[in-house]
Amino acid sequence: MNDKLSGAARTEALDKLQAAGWSMVEGRDAISKLFKFKDFTRAFGWMTQAAIAAEKMNHHPEWSNTYNRVEVTLTSHDAEGLTDRDVKLAGIMDGLA
Numbered sequence: 249m250n251d252k253l254s255g256a257a258r259t260e261a262l263d264k265l266q267a268a269g270w271s272m273v274e275g276r277d278a279i280s281k282l283f284k285f286k287d288f289t290r291a292f293g294w295m296t297q298a299a300i301a302a303e304k305m306n307h308h309p310e311w312s313n314t315y316n317r318v319e320v321t322l323t324s325h326d327a328e329g330l331t332d333r334d335v336k337l338a339g340i341m342d343g344l345a
């Protein structure tokens with residue numbers, strides 16, 4: 249699928265994501281954010297909700313969890329870069345946190 253973000257739409261989307269704590273991944277067209285929770289139960293509960301939302305969108309995060317922290321990377325593998333799907337999933341994840 250070739251729906252990679254570009255031009256003004258990309259700049260605007262990345263500005264908003266950066267203001268929300270997301271940053272560009274070095275060497276990849278991807279964004280990442282470290283989510284921190286009170287404890288493991290909160291972290292895993294959030295992951296469960298985010299996983300259900302991701303599955304509904306058929307758009308899946310790269311992520312890892314250690315105790316109360318979840319490191320998330322988003323990119324669109326089929327487009328080999330950032331798309332609206334990443335922006336949407338990032339917004340959902342922020343809303344659930």
Ligand SMILES: C[C@H](O)[C@H](O)[C@H]1CNC2=NC(N)=NC(=O)C2=N1
Pocket residue numbers: 306307308309323324325326327
């Ligand atoms: C076959 C299936 O539709 C694809 O593999 C989907 C599933 N989830 C996905 N998630 C992400 N992040 N990128 C993709 O390109 C992607 N593709």
